[in-house]
Amino acid sequence: MNLTAIKVIYFNEMLRFWKTLFQSVASPVISTALYFVVFGSAIGSRIENIEGVSYGLFIVPGLTMLSVLTQSISNASFGIFFPKFTGTIYELLSAPVSFYETLIGYVGAAATKSLILATIILATANLFVDLNIAHPFWMLGFLVLTCIAFSLFGFIIGLWADNFEKLQIIPLLIITPLVFLGGSFYSISMLPDLWQKVTLFNPVLYLVSGFRWSFFEVSDVSVGISLFMVFLFLAICIAIIAWMFRTGYKLKQ
Amino acid sequence: MDSIISIKGLSKTYNSGFEALKTVDLEINRGEILALLGPNGAGKTTLISSICGIISPSSGSVTVDGFDIISDFRKTRSMIGLVPQELTLGAFDTVWGTVRFSRGLFGAKRDDAYLEQLLKDLSLFDKKDSEIRALSGGMKRRVLIAKALSHEPKVLFLDEPTAGVDVELRKDMWKIVNKLCNQGVTIILTTHYIEEAEEIAERVGVISNGELLLVEKKDELMESLGKKQLLIDLKEPVKKIPSILEKYNIELNEEGTQISYTYVVKDETADVSEVLHEITNSGLLLKDLKVEQSSLEDIFVDLVKEES
Numbered sequence: 403m404n405l406t407a408i409k410v411i412y413f414n415e416m417l418r419f420w421k422t423l424f425q426s427v428a429s430p431v432i433s434t435a436l437y438f439v440v441f442g443s444a445i446g447s448r449i450e451n452i453e454g455v456s457y458g459l460f461i462v463p464g465l466t467m468l469s470v471l472t473q474s475i476s477n478a479s480f481g482i483f484f485p486k487f488t489g490t491i492y493e494l495l496s497a498p499v500s501f502y503e504t505l506i507g508y509v510g511a512a513a514t515k516s517l518i519l520a521t522i523i524l525a526t527a528n529l530f531v532d533l534n535i536a537h538p539f540w541m542l543g544f545l546v547l548t549c550i551a552f553s554l555f556g557f558i559i560g561l562w563a564d565n566f567e568k569l570q571i572i573p574l575l576i577i578t579p580l581v582f583l584g585g586s587f588y589s590i591s592m593l594p595d596l597w598q599k600v601t602l603f604n605p606v607l608y609l610v611s612g613f614r615w616s617f618f619e620v621s622d623v624s625v626g627i628s629l630f631m632v633f634l635f636l637a638i639c640i641a642i643i644a645w646m647f648r649t650g651y652k653l654k655q
Numbered sequence: 656m657d658s659i660i661s662i663k664g665l666s667k668t669y670n671s672g673f674e675a676l677k678t679v680d681l682e683i684n685r686g687e688i689l690a691l692l693g694p695n696g697a698g699k700t701t702l703i704s705s706i707c708g709i710i711s712p713s714s715g716s717v718t719v720d721g722f723d724i725i726s727d728f729r730k731t732r733s734m735i736g737l738v739p740q741e742l743t744l745g746a747f748d749t750v751w752g753t754v755r756f757s758r759g760l761f762g763a764k765r766d767d768a769y770l771e772q773l774l775k776d777l778s779l780f781d782k783k784d785s786e787i788r789a790l791s792g793g794m795k796r797r798v799l800i801a802k803a804l805s806h807e808p809k810v811l812f813l814d815e816p817t818a819g820v821d822v823e824l825r826k827d828m829w830k831i832v833n834k835l836c837n838q839g840v841t842i843i844l845t846t847h848y849i850e851e852a853e854e855i856a857e858r859v860g861v862i863s864n865g866e867l868l869l870v871e872k873k874d875e876l877m878e879s880l881g882k883k884q885l886l887i888d889l890k891e892p893v894k895k896i897p898s899i900l901e902k903y904n905i906e907l908n909e910e911g912t913q914i915s916y917t918y919v920v921k922d923e924t925a926d927v928s929e930v931l932h933e934i935t936n937s938g939l940l941l942k943d944l945k946v947e948q949s950s951l952e953d954i955f956v957d958l959v960k961e962e963s
Contacts, residue, residue: 488743498729654710
């Protein structure tokens with residue numbers, strides 16, 4: 403195991419984050435604040451409590467997930483796409499580093515960044531609403547697993563993409579709609595029967611639901627299923643990556 | 656001689672179907688400077704990339720210091736440094752940051768004193784905190800060399816190191832190459848500047864169309880394939896070569912003032928003294944004579960032409 407290599411990849415990626423700290427922090431803080439002003443205060447004041455939770459409070463987990471998912475994907479995909487794009491990948495390929503060490507370095511850094519962002523978003527949310535977390539341990543568990551799972555997913559996209567358009571298309575066309583339709587801003591019990599059933603096919607629902615449960619003990623599906631789905635998603639990503647590694651997919655000719 | 660890199664039956668066909676390397680066999684000796692010459696697209700970079708792990712060879716095997724490049728990739732890759740042809744660097748990294756990154760990536764322990772000396776040797780130390788995008792092309796090339804040497808490799812690959820580089824840097828580079836060679840580092844370089852191969856390399860390999868046409872000691876190559884030309888200025892111009900000289904490979908220039916005798920140095924049948932004797936006997940009056948030797952470039956051009 404080339405631990406030194408994992409360390410330098412990880413810190414090099416984190417350095418990129420610190421260098422753009424202002425953008426990295428300002429954008430989620432501003433967008434969270436905007437959501438709170440629009441949904442929490444302006445519209446939220448006219449919406450009644452959902453399962454005993456005020457609307458402003460109810461959207462916090464979904465809002466956090468929205469940022470965690472998109473940021474994990476964009477950080478991890480950009481992290482590995484950029485060396486491919488500039489050609490500096492030659493160094494990684496010629497170094498005594500295995501694919502898994504590369505993966506741990508890049509995905510570890512992307513997941514860490516998402517975790518930092520989630521913390522900032524929750525802290526910002528706390529300025530608008532009085533946030534009480536019922537199960538902090540579970541909350542952290544869901545958060546960490548989601549950060550890792552979607553950073554892995556982002557890494558896959560970064561390997562697959564051979565241009566900037568492909569890099570953007572999945573977060574934009576698939577992830578964002580799934581998050582919005584996955585009960586981030588509403589409880590699926592508010593939907594008609596048919597749409598409730600359709601929503602059950604949306605994997606993001608399980609993430610948001612489990613995460614929300616750890617805050618308010620309120621959920622759309624049971625926590626066990628949520629946890630299972632997170633692990634399932636993790637397992638699928640790892641399986642895809644293992645296949646990519648075996649075949650050298652898009653990395654080596 | 657002790658070989659450090661052993662290449663056996665190495666071939667590479669890209670997914671597109673392009674056969675970039677056709678069964679290459681090559682032994683690279685420990686501590687030597689080997690120059691690989693070949694036109695664009697000959698397979699030089701493919702050969703280097705296969706050894707370094709950037710592309711997977713289609714067949715064949717390579718060992719570095721006795722270790723297989725696939726099953727023992729950690730050992731082989733940590734022994735190798737590569738300076739790529741293109742100026743591929745992260746624009747926003749600092750010189751110091753990127754060199755330290757490279758050292759770590761190759762699993763070497765942190766050693767700031769070594770890296771500091773390395774940057775000084777490459778006249779990069781005063782730029783150590785500059786971002787790469789602020790550097791000139793020549794400076795970027797130096798950074799690439801620093802990165803390749805950051806983990807103290809035993810083998811250094813330089814892929815067209817002097818392409819687009821000014822005279823000063825080129826001289827610096829050869830100084831570094833010589834210094835490394837004295838330290839026992841094996842150096843393999845590809846170049847278009849044949850006079851450089853002639854000047855610096857001990858052995859020369861010629862690649863064309865994915866095939867290694869030959870690998871020979873530079874002096875032997877020059878000797879075996881090198882032609883010499885004996886040029887003789889005549890006191891009085893003549894219209895044609897005297898008939899007794901016709902059996903030799905002798906030509907007369909247009910003005911009739913100079914004859915030239917071309918011969919291959921190693922050719923046993925060529926006897927310069929006999930030819931000179933015959934020339935004097937033929938009644939030609941000699942004014943002056945000189946001998947010209949073909950350069951590696953002439954040899955190279957002849958070889959590649961023959962091939963195609």
